[in-house]
Amino acid sequence: MDSMGEQGAGQVKGETRAVVLAAVRLFTEAGYEATTMAEIAExxxxxxxxxxxxxxxxxxILFAEHDELFETVVRYMEASPETPVDTVVSAARLVFQGYVGAPEITVPRYRLVRAHPRLRDREVAMTARYQAAFSRHLARRTGEGRPSxxxxxxxxxxxxxHNHVLRGWLRDPAEGAVWERFGETMDRVHALAGSLLEGAEAGNEGAERVLVAVYPSGVERTELLRRVADAVAPPS
Amino acid sequence: MDSMGEQGAGQVKGETRAVVLAAVRLFTEAGYEATTMAEIAExxxxxxxxxxxxxxxxxxILFAEHDELFETVVRYMEASPETPVDTVVSAARLVFQGYVGAPEITVPRYRLVRAHPRLRDREVAMTARYQAAFSRHLARRTGEGRPSxxxxxxxxxxxxxHNHVLRGWLRDPAEGAVWERFGETMDRVHALAGSLLEGAEAGNEGAERVLVAVYPSGVERTELLRRVADAVAPPS
DNA sequence: CTGGTCTCTGGCACTTAGTGCCGATATTTG
DNA sequence: CAAATATCGGCACTAAGTGCCAGAGACCAG
Structure with missing residues (x-):
């Protein structure tokens, strides 16, 4: 059989993708537990x-591509010149892209994951890894030791x-406007993140500021604007 | 051997605790993988x-008590008369109590979990179950279908x-003032939760709205106010 | 070309988690 | 007491995962 010079540090193989696709097909047709490693090998x-x-x-096998994606995302964050929060949001975008860009793997996998607790645990563990990586990145870039x-x-x-939007897409991959939803959703958490971490940004000279106002839906607009004006008044 | 009338629907057995303790001891002494089920049985x-x-x-075996705790917490939430957010925070307190109240299990388990990826995944899966249960509770009590x-x-x-404080305790169970730290931390997220969900609390007639504005820190206040005025203009 | 090392591969045997089955033994019920 | 029922322990079996070794191909030095 043909050989191809490879080895590298955790790099894709090309052959990997074929194996994953074959496994997904077998799992879907015959069931996850009913499919043996010998059959996949054959x-x-x-x-x-x-x-x-x-x-x-x-x-x-089922999560091989996901593992590679994780490596990619971690390297991306290390090299990113953006602010910590922006970097993490971009990283989440990368993960999202990893899903919607490979529906032939992620969509059937979602069905398998929902049906098998073990696989669900594994999926959850992946997102936990991302979360931990995000925490570490934010902590390092804001000069903390342990994440606050x-x-x-x-x-x-x-x-x-991220998961909120992703689950929506996984339930109905056909429905469009995923990226709009993702962008909009991320903008909202970005604002939240900004307000929580304000002042801790690395070189936050021309940083952005965030205003979060909660108001009764019946309030007068002029009254609201007055309150906002008070809120954005110079601090000290 | 002595028998004791038991059976119930997922109720504690008392005997369960003994098995867990024995297993923890064996895992700690000989290693998790090196300990076989036959040895635990014996x-x-x-x-x-x-x-x-x-x-x-x-x-x-290692997470048996955790599973029981989960059942307890879910039942607690269903029966709680508090507001949704208060209920969830109290539930988190219950979980925390489950850890610090059984250090002879949770502390050595923490060491095992840190050393074995499989167990770590399992631990993570547990917290994900809690998170999903919290989401469901909040969604139901605020009259939503799927969690927003x-x-x-x-x-x-x-x-x-919760995990932030818990990890601190697990790293150093001897250090006191855990509950103070827990309470203080929970107060902070409680405030955050309140601002995020405000108006959605049960019986949400005069619902509130949230405005989030992200703006460059150098922008003129008048310009900002103009943009805000645009943003709060009646929709359609 | 030849011998040596290094790596990848496949085959074989083995351990052990986990399951189905069955007969024996309580436990409950009438 | 007798019958129905649930639980327990033993036995055999499947399949995941691992250690070991032998063979095939690549590469290098002489």
Whole structure:
């Protein structure tokens, strides 16, 4: 069989994608538990042993692309010149892109994940990894040691917002305007994040400010504007 | 061997606790993977088969008490007369109590969890279950169908805050003032939750609205106010 | 071309989690 | 007491995951 010079540090193989697609097909047709590693090996032309070598477990086949994406996202954050919050939001966008850009994997996987608690746990673990990575990034870039409460809440909020939009898309991938929804949603958490972390931004000279106003829906507009004017009055 | 009338619907057994403690001891002494179910069975005086019947898997032994706690928390929320946000915060307090009230299980488990990715995933999955339960509770009590973005962000924030304090305690269970820290932290997310969900509380007649504005810090106040005025103009 | 090392691969055997089945033994019910 | 029922323990079985080894191909030095 043909060989191809590869090895690198956790880089995609191309062959990986084929295996994942084959596995997804088998899982969907015959059921996750009913499909054995031997069958996957046969379907992909590799030996059972080599299959276990490349993917450490049956679950790992299903989430192989996800793992690669995670590596990519972490590297992206390390290299990003944006502010910490912007970087994390962009990273979330990258993850979202990873899903909607590969529906032939992520959509059937979503069905499998919903049906099998073990797989669900695994999916959840992935998002937890992202959340932890976001927290670490925010903490480092704002000069903290361990992530502070604010940082962890912001990371959790970004993840929650991401998942909120993602689940909507996964339930109905055909429906359009996903990116509009994503952008709009992220803008909202971005504002929240800004208000929670205000002043902690790295070199926050020309940083943006955020105003959050909560008001009864019946209030007069002029009254509202007066209150806003008070709120944006110079602090000290 | 002595028998004791039991069965109930997922109720504690008392015997359960003994098995968990024995398993924790074995895992700690010999390592998690090195300890087999047969050994746990022998150590607890039951047969391997019965062990698998009571706890569905090896992991489940370690998290058995956690599962029971989850059931308790869900029932608590269903019966709580408090406002949704208060209920969720109290529920988080219950979970926290579940940890600090059983350090002989949770502390060594923390060490095991940190060392074994599989167990870590399982722990993460538990917190995700709580977060989902919180979201559902908030959504139901505020008359929504699916949890809204705000609801999910609040649930995520409460969980993040809970875990923030919990991890601190797990790292150093001896250090006191845990409950003060917990209370103070929860107060802060409670305020955040209140502002995010304000107006959606049960019986939300005079609902409030939220305005979030993000603006460059250098912008003129008059210009900002003009933009805000535009933003709050009646929609359609 | 030849011998040596290094790596990837596949085959084989083995351990162990987890399950189905069945007979024995309480436990409850009439 | 007898019958129905649930629980328990033993046995056998499937399949995930691992260690070991031997063979095939790549690369290098002589």
């Amino acid at each position: 379907a992909t032309g590799m030996s059972r042993r080599s299959l276990f070598r490349r993917f450490r477990s049956k679950e790992d 409460l604010e940082v962890e809440v912001v990371a959790a909020a970004v993840i929650a917002a | 150590a607890t005086g039951m047969s391997r088969r019965s062990l698998f019947r009571r706890f569905r898997s090896k992991e489940d 973005l705000e609801v999910e962000v609040v649930a995520a924030a409460v969980i993040a805050a």
